[in-house]
Amino acid sequence: MSLRTAAIVALLISVAPALSIAANLKPATMSASGQAKSPDGIAWYDGDIDAAFAYAKAHDKPLFLYWGAAWCPPCNQVKATIFNRQDFIERSGFFVPVHIDGDAPGAQKLGDRFKVRAYPTMILFKSDGKEITRLPGEVDADRYLKTLTLGLNANHPVKETLAAALAGKKLSADEWRLLAFYSWETDEQQLVGSSDLLPTLQRLAKIAPAGDTATRLALSVLVAAANQKPEPVSFDKAAASKQLMGVLATPRIARDNMDLLVNYPAEIVGFVAPPKSAPRAALVLAFDKAMQVLDADRRLSKTDRLSALAAQVSLARIDVPQGPLSAGLLQQVKARIAETDRATTDVYERQSVINIAGHILTDAGLLAESDLLLKAELQRSHSPYYFMLSLASNAKKRGDNAAAIGWYEQAYQASKGPATRLQWGATYLSGLIDLAPQDEARIGSVARSVFEQVGQTPGAFYERNRSVLERVSRKLTDWNKSGQHAAVLRSVRAQLDDVCRKLPAADDQRSTCQGLLKPAKV
Known part of the structure; x- marks a missing residue:
């Protein structure tokens, strides 16, 4: 699992207000084109x-x-790495930039409409409304802007380009690049179904012209295979390992594909090389050297450099998940994070930097240091409730269940926005069930609070909200599998039934609502 989630795109809250789902446009100030003008010129x-x-x-x-x-x-x-760049601001004059905040009224319904779930997701559309491409956010800023330009200049939507490639038609070099840097992680089965992703990428990698594009596609194949469960059969691991060694030995290519390498190092190495084998040792060594180069590259953002450090920690843990790290690596982790903490002053950049720094310290076994870093950030962050979940996770790792539950509760109480509060409430409820399953009164109280929030939220059963509710529903029904908590479930179901009845019969949300909290069929 990536420490950074899906793609890296963001919006400065003070620069781009959440999309208002109103009947008419109401921009604060207007440019000559009639669009809302923000302080940075976008x-x-x-x-x-x-x-x-x-x-x-x-x-x-x-x-x-x-x-x-x-x-x-x-x-x-992206607030400190992309959207404030002059070259991005200049490009923004060639398209209509729209922001949908997931907590805005009606946003989750729009998420369902555009098939976007992961935060963040970014899509480029043609003027007629056809989707051109989904842009990869985890590449570095320069690569991101190059890919954006490819999308703006594309003659065909990427779906048509993919079909043409698979049909054996000739593509231009730019069309191949657009396919190679498509955001497969946020595709949401718009181009290919989940079961078809790996074979599709394999076919593309095989027919792509030799060079950087084919290499990128081959690495994407490797990432998809390494993360597929169950493991794919008939995969040439030896060939993949050889190609990977070539990538790691070439700093330019490693940097161009940094997003794939830093987010899945242990998964990739673990897939192609057997545990405690000579090939695995060689790969780990080559990978570690490549990550050290990226970590030292000051052209990269602070988060990107820390991601390379995180990869080093992950690789050091690959065959000894609970063992101690070397004194040298521990010192490197402490020094790099302290340096980055001091150097990062932008409040938005810190939200990203402190998140990954906290994870690195935790993964390195430095729980106390992680706690200190995260607690200090609670006073600085515009969204401190996010870091409270990391503090809960740390407490859980230490076996301090009471402290973990306390942090889950604080995070829920501090969270803002209907979709966010639903997600944080579900996390709190899940934590309670895991750590204090006997506490019926508290679990029932939190469950009723979550479903009260649902009843007060228009569009509560769309997109991310729906996924959260389905998960919390399964969690509650599993908790009551033997019927020992039936009274609590009856109370919560009655509350949910009241919410369902208030939805119009023709509303798709009603059937979703009615399908929740039902015992699993046996």
């Missing part, structure tokens, strides 16, 4: 999403859709 569209598409069509401009949340660390990362 004309973020603030209004009805359909009006934004109509504006794009009328002015023959592509539309750039960003979906994110205020708290998410990768969403904050």
Whole structure:
């Protein structure tokens, strides 16, 4: 699992207000084109999403859709690395930029409409509303802007380009690059179904012209295979390992594919090389050297460099998950994080930097240091409730269940926004069931609070909200598997039934609502 979540795109809250789902556009100030003008010069569209598409069509401009949340660390990362760059600001004049905050009224329904779930997701549309491509956020800023330019210049949507490639038709070099840097992680089965992802990538890697594009696709194949469960059969691991060694030995190629390498080092190495084998030792050594180069590359953002450090810790743990790290690596971790903490002054960049720094300290076994870092950030962060969940996780690792539950509760109480509060409430409830399953009174109280929030939230059964509710529903029914908590479940079901009855019969949300908290069929 990546420490940084899906793609890295964000929106400065003070620069781009959440999309208002109003009937008419109500921009604060207007540019000559009629779009809302923000302080940094980007004309973020603030209004009805359909009006934004109509504006794009009328002015023959592509539309750039960003979906994110205020708290998410990768969403904050771009505030200091991409959206404030002059070259991005200049490019923004060629498209209609739209922001949808996941907590805005009606946002989750829009998420369902555009098939976006992971924060952040960004999509480029043609002026006629056809999706051009989904942009990869975890590449570094320069690569991101190159990929954005490819999308703006694309003659065909990437779906058509993919079909042409698979049909054996000739593609231009730029079309191959757009396929190679497509955000497969946020695809949500728009191009290919989940079961078809690996074979599709394998086919593309095989037919792509030799060079950097083919290498990128081959690495994407390796990442998909390493994360597939069950493990794919008939995979040439020896060939993949040889190609990986070549990538790791070439700093330019490693940097171009940094997002794939830093997020899945243990998964990749663990997939292609057997435990405690000579090939694995060689790969770990080569990987570690490549990560050290990236960690020292001051052209990269602070988060990107820390991601390379995180990869080093992950690799050191690959065959000894609970064992101590070397004194040298522990010292490196402490020194790099202290240095980065001191050097990072932007409040939005810190949301990303402190998140990954806290995870690195925890993964290195430095729980006390992680706690100190995270607690200090509670006073500085615009979304401190995010870090409270990390503090809960640390307490859980130490076996301090009472402290973990306390942090889950604080995080829920401090969280803001309907979608966020639902997600944090579900996390608190899940933590309670895991750590204090006998505490019926508290579990029932929190469950009722969560479903009360559902009843007060229009569009509560769409997209991320729906996924959260389905998970919490399974958690509660599993908790009551033997019927020992039936009274609590009856109370919560009655509350949910009341919410369902108030939904219009023709509303798709009603069937979703009625399907929750049902015992699993045997």
